[in-house]
Amino acid sequence: MLTQLRPALTLLGAFSLMLGLAYPLAMTGFAQVLMPAQANGSLISRDGVIVGSSLIGQNFTRPEYLRSRPSAVDYDAAGSGGSNLGPSSAELLAQVRTRAAAFDRQPAPSDMATASASGLDPHISLASALAQVPRIAAARGLDEDRIRAAIRTATTGPAFGLVDGAMVNVLRANLALDAAGA
Amino acid sequence: MLSDLLFLTLFLAALTAAGLSLGPYMAGVFTGRIRYLAPVERLLLRAAGTDGAGQRWTGYAAGVLAFNAAGFLLLYLVLRLQGYLPFNPQGFGAMSADGAFNTAISFMTNTNWQSYGGETTLSHFSQMFGLTVQNFVSAATGIAVAVAVVRGLAARSTRDLGNFWVDLTRAVLYLLLPGAIILAVLLVWQGVPQTLVGSVTATPLEGGQQVIAQGPVASQAAIKMLGTNGGGFFNVNAAHPYENPTALSNLAQIFAILVIPAAFPFFYGRMVGDRRQGWAIFAAMAAMFVAVLLAAYFAERAGNPLYAGLTEPGTGMEGKEVRFGLAQTVLFEVATTVASCGAVNAMHDSLMALGGMIPLFNMLVGEVIFGGVGAGFYGMVLYVVLTVFLAGLMVGRTPEWLGKKIEAREMKLAALTLLVMPVGVLVLGAVSILTGNAAGAVQDAGPHGLTELIYAYTSGTANNGSAFAGFGANTVWHNSMIGLAMMIGRWGYIIPVLAIAGSLAAKPRAEATAGTFPTHGTAFTILLVATILIVGALTFLPVLALGPIAEHVSIAAGQSF
Numbered sequence: 001m002l003t004q005l006r007p008a009l010t011l012l013g014a015f016s017l018m019l020g021l022a023y024p025l026a027m028t029g030f031a032q033v034l035m036p037a038q039a040n041g042s043l044i045s046r047d048g049v050i051v052g053s054s055l056i057g058q059n060f061t062r063p064e065y066l067r068s069r070p071s072a073v074d075y076d077a078a079g080s081g082g083s084n085l086g087p088s089s090a091e092l093l094a095q096v097r098t099r100a101a102a103f104d105r106q107p108a109p110s111d112m113a114t115a116s117a118s119g120l121d122p123h124i125s126l127a128s129a130l131a132q133v134p135r136i137a138a139a140r141g142l143d144e145d146r147i148r149a150a151i152r153t154a155t156t157g158p159a160f161g162l163v164d165g166a167m168v169n170v171l172r173a174n175l176a177l178d179a180a181g182a
Numbered sequence: 183m184l185s186d187l188l189f190l191t192l193f194l195a196a197l198t199a200a201g202l203s204l205g206p207y208m209a210g211v212f213t214g215r216i217r218y219l220a221p222v223e224r225l226l227l228r229a230a231g232t233d234g235a236g237q238r239w240t241g242y243a244a245g246v247l248a249f250n251a252a253g254f255l256l257l258y259l260v261l262r263l264q265g266y267l268p269f270n271p272q273g274f275g276a277m278s279a280d281g282a283f284n285t286a287i288s289f290m291t292n293t294n295w296q297s298y299g300g301e302t303t304l305s306h307f308s309q310m311f312g313l314t315v316q317n318f319v320s321a322a323t324g325i326a327v328a329v330a331v332v333r334g335l336a337a338r339s340t341r342d343l344g345n346f347w348v349d350l351t352r353a354v355l356y357l358l359l360p361g362a363i364i365l366a367v368l369l370v371w372q373g374v375p376q377t378l379v380g381s382v383t384a385t386p387l388e389g390g391q392q393v394i395a396q397g398p399v400a401s402q403a404a405i406k407m408l409g410t411n412g413g414g415f416f417n418v419n420a421a422h423p424y425e426n427p428t429a430l431s432n433l434a435q436i437f438a439i440l441v442i443p444a445a446f447p448f449f450y451g452r453m454v455g456d457r458r459q460g461w462a463i464f465a466a467m468a469a470m471f472v473a474v475l476l477a478a479y480f481a482e483r484a485g486n487p488l489y490a491g492l493t494e495p496g497t498g499m500e501g502k503e504v505r506f507g508l509a510q511t512v513l514f515e516v517a518t519t520v521a522s523c524g525a526v527n528a529m530h531d532s533l534m535a536l537g538g539m540i541p542l543f544n545m546l547v548g549e550v551i552f553g554g555v556g557a558g559f560y561g562m563v564l565y566v567v568l569t570v571f572l573a574g575l576m577v578g579r580t581p582e583w584l585g586k587k588i589e590a591r592e593m594k595l596a597a598l599t600l601l602v603m604p605v606g607v608l609v610l611g612a613v614s615i616l617t618g619n620a621a622g623a624v625q626d627a628g629p630h631g632l633t634e635l636i637y638a639y640t641s642g643t644a645n646n647g648s649a650f651a652g653f654g655a656n657t658v659w660h661n662s663m664i665g666l667a668m669m670i671g672r673w674g675y676i677i678p679v680l681a682i683a684g685s686l687a688a689k690p691r692a693e694a695t696a697g698t699f700p701t702h703g704t705a706f707t708i709l710l711v712a713t714i715l716i717v718g719a720l721t722f723l724p725v726l727a728l729g730p731i732a733e734h735v736s737i738a739a740g741q742s743f
Binding site: 010021077160 | 185186188189226229230241245247248251252253301302310312314315319351359363370373375376378382383384385386387388392393395396398401405421423424429433485486489491492496498500502503507510526527528529531532533534625626627629630633634650651652736737742743
C-alpha cells in the first residue's frame with residue numbers, strides 16, 4: 001500500500017492543478033474573450049440598467065405584464081429550487097387549485113398552475129401567453145394584435161423543429177410590450 | 183407523439199454510431215497505440231515515480247484505494263477550509279463536518295449526491311479545485327477499473343491487469359479532458375456562464391432587486407455529464423436555466439452522459455478480438471434502455487388525474503421546465519439514471535408515481551443499462567458471469583466465458599456483489615426507519631414518503647446521485663448512512679470485479695467446442711436481460727409495491743395524502 005502512496009499523492013496534486021485550476025481558468029479566459037455575453041450570464045440592460053437575464057425568470061404581478069410560472073423560490077435567483085411535492089400530495093393539489101383559479105382561463109394550462117423545477121423558469125408555453133392577451137390589452141389600452149405581435153418577438157420552438165411546443169420568454173416579451181407603448 | 187418517438191429513435195441511432203466510433207479509439211488509447219499526448223503522459227508518470235509495469239489485481243485495487251483515500255482527504259479539507267481559501271466572492275464559511283464527509287465520499291465514489299445547495303454553500307474554489315477535480319478523476323478511476331477488467335478477460339494465462347496509474351492518466355488525458363473542453367465551449371455558446379464573479383444584481387421590471395448567482399458553471403457542467411458524475415453547480419442541477427439553457431445544451435448533455443458507457447461494449451469487443459461479444463452486451467443494454475424509456479414516456483405523458491378539470495389535459499408540468507417538454511425531460515431522466523450520472527433536468531420527486539419508479543428501477547438493477555463510465559460495464563461483467571453460470575446449470579456443462587472456465591471462486595465473488603444493492607437500500611433504509619430517522623426527513627405523506635427514502639438510499643448505493651429532493655438528507659444520520667451506502671456501492675463492486683478479472687486472466691483460454699454456450703448472439707442477449715431482471719430487480723418488487731405502485735393506485739382512486 002505504501003508503494004502506492006507516492007503515485008497517489010503526486011497524481012492527485014498534478015491533476016488538481018491541471019483540472020481544478022488550469023482547466024476552469026483557461027475556459028473562463030476563453031469564454032470571457034470570445035463569448036462575453038453568454039459567459040457573464042446573458043444579462044439584459046434597458047437604459048443602462050441591468051433588468052435581468054434572458055435565461056432567468058422573474059416574477060410579474062401587474063396586469064399589464066405577461067405572468068411567469070409559479071415558483072417555489074419566488075424567483076430568488078441567489079438560490080434555486082422546485083416544490084419537490086409528489087403527485088399524490090394534497091398540499092400540491094391545493095396549490096394547483098388556487099393557481100388555476102387565479103389564471104386568466106379555466107381550466108388553466110398546466111405550466112401556469114404548477115411550479116417549475118428550477119423556480120427560475122424563464123419561459124411559458126405559447127398557449128399560456130396567448131391566454132393572457134385580453135387582460136394585458138385591457139390594462140395597456142392597446143389593440144390585442146399589438147400585444148400578440150410583441151409576444152411573437154419572444155417566441156421560439158418547437159425544439160429542433162420536432163419536439164415540444166412553442167414557448168415564450170416572459171422577460172423578453174414584457175420588454176417588447178413596454179417598448180410597444182402604454 | 184410520433185415526432186417524440188422519432189426524436190428518441192434518432193438519439194439512439196446517433197448514440198450507437200458514436201459508441202461504435204469511440205470504442206476503437208479507446209482500444210487505441212488503452213493499448214498505447216494512440217499516443218499524441220505521450221510527452222504529458224510521460225511527465226506525469228515520471229513525477230509519480232511509476233514505471234508503468236503491469237500490476238496483479240491486488241496491486242491495481244490497492245492503487246485505486248490509495249488514490250480514493252487521498253482524493254477523499256483533499257476534498258474534505260477543501261470543503262472544511264473553504265473560508266480561508268481563495269475564489270470565495272460570496273464569503274461562504276466551512277461546510278459542516280458531516281456534510282463535508284458526505285460530499286467528499288460522494289464525489290470520490292462518482293456518486294455526486296448533494297445534500298447541499300451548491301450556489302448557497304460552496305465557494306468557486308471548492309467547486310473547481312474540489313469538485314471538478316474529483317469529477318474527472320473519479321470518472322477516470324471507473325474507466326480504469328473497467329479497462330483492467332477487459333484486459334483480464336482478453337488475457338491468457340497471466341496475472342497482469344495493466345497499470346492503474348497509466349490507465350488513470352490516459353483516461354483523463356485522452357478521453358475526459360478533450361471531451362470536457364469541447365462540451366464546455368458548446369455550453370458557454372448556448373448560455374452557460376463561465377465567470378469568476380459570484381453574483382450579479384439586477385433590477386427587475388416590477389422593481390426591487392434580483393440577485394443572480396453565477397460562477398464557473400460551464401467547465402464543471404461539462405465534466406459532470408461526461409464523467410457521469412452529476413454533481414451540479416446549482417441546487418437544481420441541470421434544471422437551472424444557467425446550467426442547461428436550451429434544447430441543444432440539453433441534448434448535448436444527455437449525449438455526453440451516455441457516450442462513453444455506450445462505447446465500452448465495443449471497446450470490449452475489440453479487446454477480446456470478437457466484436458460479436460461486444461454487440462451482444464450492447465444489444466442487452468440498448469433493449470433495456472428502449473424499454474425503460476418508453477415506460478417513462480408513457481407514465482409521464484398522460485398527466486395527473488387528480489388535476490382533472492383544474493388544468494388542461496396533457497403532461498403535468500410540476501417540477502419540469504417549459505424549455506424541456508415531455509420528450510426532452512423523459513430522455514434526460516432515463517439517461518441520467520441508467521448511467522450513474524444523477525444530474526437532473528426535472529425534479530424527480532414530482533414525476534408521476536410510475537414515472538418516478540422508472541429511475542428507481544434503473545438504479546436498483548445496479549446501473550448496468552449503459553451505466554456509469556466504466557462502472558456500467560464492470561457491473562455488466564458481473565451479470566455476464568451469473569448468466570453464463572445459470573446457462574451452464576441449465577445445460578449441465580461447465581460454464582465458460584471466452585474460453586475461460588467460470589469456477590467456484592468467480593461465482594462466489596459475483597454472488598457477493600448481488601448483496602450490495604439490497605444491503606445499501608433495504609438494510610440501511612430499514613435501519614433508518616426503525617431508528618426513527620426517516621419520519622423527520624420525508625416531505626410527503628403516504629406511500630410517496632417511503633419512495634423518497636428508498637430513492638435516497640438507492641441513489642447512494644448505486645452511486646447515482648439524483649434525488650427525490652423533498653427528502654431532507656442533510657442531517658448527521660443520513661449524511662453518514664448515505665455516505666456509507668456510497669462506499670459499499672463503489673468498492674463492493676470494484677474489489678470483487680477486479681478479483682474476478684485477476685482470476686480469469688490467469689486461466690488459459692480453451693477453444694470453443696460444440697458444447698460451448700456462446701456469449702454472443704440473440705439467445706445470449708435475451709438470457710442476459712432475463713438474468714438482470716430476475717436476479718437484479720425482483721428483490722425490490724415488494725418495496726416498489728409499497729411505494730410507487732401503491733401511490734399510483736391511490737391516485738387512480740382519487741386519493742391524495
